[in-house]
Amino acid sequence: MSDTVDFSDADAFTAYCVANPLDASGAVCVIEGLDTFFLLFAGALVFMMQAGFAMLCAGSVRQKNVKNIMLKNLLDACGGALGFYTLGYGFSYGASNNAFIGTSDFAITDASSGPDYIGFFFQFAFAATAATIVAGTVAERCKMTAYLCYSFFLTAFVYPVVVHSIWSSDGFLTAFTDEPFRGVGMIDFAGSGVVHMTGGATALVAAIVLGPRRGRFYDEDGNVLETPVTFPAHSVALQILGTFILWFGWYGFNPGSALAIANPDSAATAALCAVTTTLAAACGCVTAMFFDSVMDSRVTGEVSYDLSMAMNGALGGLVAITAGCSVVKPWAACVIGIVGGLVYYFFSKLLIKLKIDDAVDAIPVHFANGMWGVIAVGLFADKDLQGIAGYSQAHQGWFNDFGDLNLLLVQFCGICWICGWVFAVMTPFFMLLNFAGIFRVDPLEEEVGLDISHHRGTAYDLEPAKQTDVEELMEVRASRHGKVEVP
Amino acid sequence: MSEIESLSVFESCTAQYTTAELDNLLQCISDGSAEATAAAAQDISTGLDHFYLIYAGALVFFMQLGFAMLCAGSIRAKNVKNVLLWNLMDSCGGGLAFWVTGYAFAYGGEDDSPTWTFIGYKNFFLMGDDVNLSYWFFQFAFACAVSSIVAGTIAERTQMKGYLFYSLFLVGFVYPVVAHAFWSTNGFLANTNAEPLWNSGAIDFAGSGPVHMLGGVTALMAAIVLGPRLGRFHDDDGQILEVPNDIPGHSTPLAILGTFALWFGWYGFNPGSTFSASTAVAGEVAALVAVNTTLAAAAGAISAMFTSTYFNYRIEGVHTYDVAYTMNGLLTGLVAITAPCASVDSWAAVVIGIVAGWAYLAGSKLLVKLRIDDAVDAIPVHLVGGMWGLIAAGLFSTPELLEKAYGQSEHVGWFYEWGRGSGNFTLIGTQLIGILFIFGWTTAIMYPFFWLLNVFGSLRVDPMEEHAGMDISRHNGSGYIIEKQDKLLDASTSLHQRRSIALALKTTEKAATE
């Protein structure tokens, strides 16, 4: 500092040294290091959601397909990483002259500094999440090859386009530009729309093209069953394990989307996100479960508590709050969670009515609640919080300003865009796969289970030791020590 | 801050003092510079502290996973759905109860005055702008842990209804009162109070008392009112069995998974209780806490395992190593170090852990003697461990570390009072008062509460349901559907046959082309 400033000019010197008190000491460095650490932490938590999805899906399917679904979840993370690395990140955030897609920074070649790398890491975790949502829906009947094709395609192309349009500063719906769409741009803080709806919409298309599992809605001869057969989950412990891991991971997903922590606004935003995330999940869980209990008890006369309702309700609440977690008040988070629980309940029933088979109910959780989350922002967004979270304050949620429908409208446009894009691209894609005969496994393999037919045997072998061996051991012990009786 | 950003200090100063004397100008420059520095540092610290609390809160929340898996693994397969749902409800119902009243009762409206209050009164529903949200988040995770502790003890025989009632009541009211006493600046036991009890206040860094002991006492009350599971201490005709029936857990992997998850979560629970990582002192305290937590856990596991192995060897003549004792010993070590983690040396952490392992074993045997049935041994872990933790803090707290962590060292651990030659009982006395307070308050409230629930028939399930298992009776079917190997293999025979034909065809074809 003393080298560059002319001390004889007292005014200039004081102006400089007072205006730049932090450059000299390296406090700026602390900020960058801290922000990087924050994203590293958040990215790792979001990554952990992969484990959550894997456990949840594995628990929810039948025992004979466990290995298959776990491998798919593992490959989501791996294929997703490579897909997003080679193409996806460039399409999402690469510099571009158009509002549709990025055109540079493939294989993160432009990255030269910490923020670039950590940005990629954090975004990769999101992309992998979008891909893994579909795994559960198409479980038990989708071919491995098809799955790999689609998960690469999704992370490398379909999802990045959505990201570019909504989150990159070049996108046409983005809020992060000087002149956003209708003065505000789409508010999707952590990706109810971008991540969950994209994944959920893909799952919907896949489920329709793929058709239901054998024996779910139709009997052996293809006749419609009067009551659809429910395939119960094979391990509740795994399901709940997965749910808790997902909830844990969401504390990286939502607060992490503040993308920085070393300034008061970001810090306040991240703290708020942690609270709203918690409340929405809790409300979603309680609502879905008790609503189901009440409805059920009116039919059967006995009160029962359904676990999958509880946990999918919680996940529904989490998905719903993801868009608005930084711009709604805690009470609104509760309302969003409550409605999220109901949205899940009814959409789940609707899917069954429509004979669309979703092995883990990922469509109601991610698609329906993703949509609700995006809408909820249009209803509940709070002007002050928008400011703190770095959004335009030109328009706020409808409930906070009854004369102003702009934000709600923008949110609707976002929904239409995501649905339209995903349906338009993925429908032909899946139909092509189907036409080529590499989408669905053959009926015999499905009957036998994918583990035996494609993964060299079952996932479990709980065979205990041979009884004769055990008895022999006990007898020898008893004679040796003279104290133990043969059980 | 914003003003300083937009306008250089010099500019703002000269604008104010165009005609001022030189001294004034210099003074202003100097002040402005100091202010800008402080503001920038303040910004970073604020961010860092929020981050730290979110990190720690997330880890404490992860303990819910740990409790769920531990409980699920430690009970019979027929009730696994039930107990998992309870644990999920702890986070959800508990979270909401803490939002509605819990936080307000515990910390609402606290001020710096030396007044002792019984309960907070503000920020219900998180209303008001004066709540630090990341602090709320961290505290929420603590509150949920309290009610999860009880879930394991009363598993396999309690009605869902009863569970929900007590869980909401515990998190919404009973726990906050104790947390208020220990941790609010207006609490009578809080050393953050200007004039706490005996001018000392209790040392409970992260909650051996308010969290674990409270959960443990509640579990004890519930277990007494509920009675043991069918077939545990009595036969079908209600005759007392000579040797109590052990009811082993159905899945060791789940239990160990839960144990590791809890241990991991404890690295948020204990170090997070500094609430800050933005100063060198806070960082150093947190580091010490992490180390002590590790050592106490390790020592607890080792002492419980080898002690039980030794006693068992004397009876049976074979060395067996009991997994359940080991992991519960470990957890007791963790519970015990929770109160003194910031104020004891690392060797003391090892000692605390070793004693905790023994305390657990003794507590566990005692419960069986008294025919109190604890499905997962949560009472010896949390009640006994928590009590020992509070006592240990009164024995081993060193002056230097108390100074660092709490900024006071007037009253120190009893062993160090000795070292000073005083033998002053103040700190250990306060710790004992804390124990009595928790015991008295919880018993006085929770025993009648459970008794009433029981009278109204909302506590225990009927024997038929208990035999069939809660999963089938209340949760639409069993938690596991794992068929026998043979059946699956049968189904695959036809597939394999077809495969062999395909392969044979291919080989022939290949041979033909060559």
Next chain:
Amino acid sequence: MSEIESLSVFESCTAQYTTAELDNLLQCISDGSAEATAAAAQDISTGLDHFYLIYAGALVFFMQLGFAMLCAGSIRAKNVKNVLLWNLMDSCGGGLAFWVTGYAFAYGGEDDSPTWTFIGYKNFFLMGDDVNLSYWFFQFAFACAVSSIVAGTIAERTQMKGYLFYSLFLVGFVYPVVAHAFWSTNGFLANTNAEPLWNSGAIDFAGSGPVHMLGGVTALMAAIVLGPRLGRFHDDDGQILEVPNDIPGHSTPLAILGTFALWFGWYGFNPGSTFSASTAVAGEVAALVAVNTTLAAAAGAISAMFTSTYFNYRIEGVHTYDVAYTMNGLLTGLVAITAPCASVDSWAAVVIGIVAGWAYLAGSKLLVKLRIDDAVDAIPVHLVGGMWGLIAAGLFSTPELLEKAYGQSEHVGWFYEWGRGSGNFTLIGTQLIGILFIFGWTTAIMYPFFWLLNVFGSLRVDPMEEHAGMDISRHNGSGYIIEKQDKLLDASTSLHQRRSIALALKTTEKAATE
């Protein structure tokens, strides 16, 4: 800092320079202000770095959960309790051993002199005030990982006693010596040493060598001395089987859970090894490390899976996708990137991962050929992967990144030496020396150690126990007690009957009221 707080900058300056000229005074204000800022930043940085190490340490500790689940899932159901208890003991016994001697041997008393020492000599029992406690915590988690690596390989046939002996010995002595050589400032291979070997020192950012390769070599020695499990390569009469018997794991979900947990933990293991997050450079390095870790893991899984699928397809004519190969390929990718993660570009991470996948498959096949039985394939993952990681660091390290992460770029990866036109072998040579050192030291110590244990009959369990399974023989019963569905359903029949009656009654009642 305290002085500056109590006295304004202006006051302290004017006190010093009462009669000074304006320039001096201004300079002093500026200096004072800079100093205050630096002090504030220093305070925050210290806190932040402690936090960072606690975070990273907690994640590395989480890997214990990963190892436990992976091992448990990959072995037979009858030994599951045993291997879970081992993994718990790794953390507990290992933690205490590292407290007693390990840390002191590895890092105790290091100084900035260029001396090469064999072993540290201070801070046993964490005594002394000069230990950075959060650093200790982070290193403890590393040390535990070493001994967990071995647990899987020797599972299902090793005595508890033998396991405890070697685990304490490994963490308390063998590992610290290697860690000292690579990472202490007095280590002969450490690039933090002022005059390391060949003026270069080995590049091992987070421990492909000292942690993974060392664990792998120990596992190899143990497996050789122990011999294979009964029925793996020989039939009941001791005749060699023509086709070795595969012994598949009993639960894929546990294994995959473990894999994910390990991967998650690696985000503490690798990025955490910057030891700091409070400077822009440290942040940048940590960010790159996170990216490289991700890519190598992904590439390893993909390459191992497709390669095995391809070879299998040529033999069997059916596409099968092997889960165990995939996850072990993934882990090998992680192990391999651990050494070079801070000094290679992202494309190189992908290449390293792909090669790691192949290396794993080759290693695994080779072991079977040599009839060395590794219950969870830990030797190919950690030994082969660790070796490849050290070599890869010698090949791919770029000058820019070495400069950033290590502050030196005199000797760079061989491919870049080429680019410089020099073909200098120094770095790759040092890496090979590192490999030889780890191999030599570990073999020289551990082989005799295991051999002695074996001679004294403390290593292998007797065949009868092996057949019956360790859980029943040593751990009070089986790890799973999942009753048969049918039995539960039977028990619930009466319940359902009563329910239908209740429902019927209710309906009638309703009809009556209407």
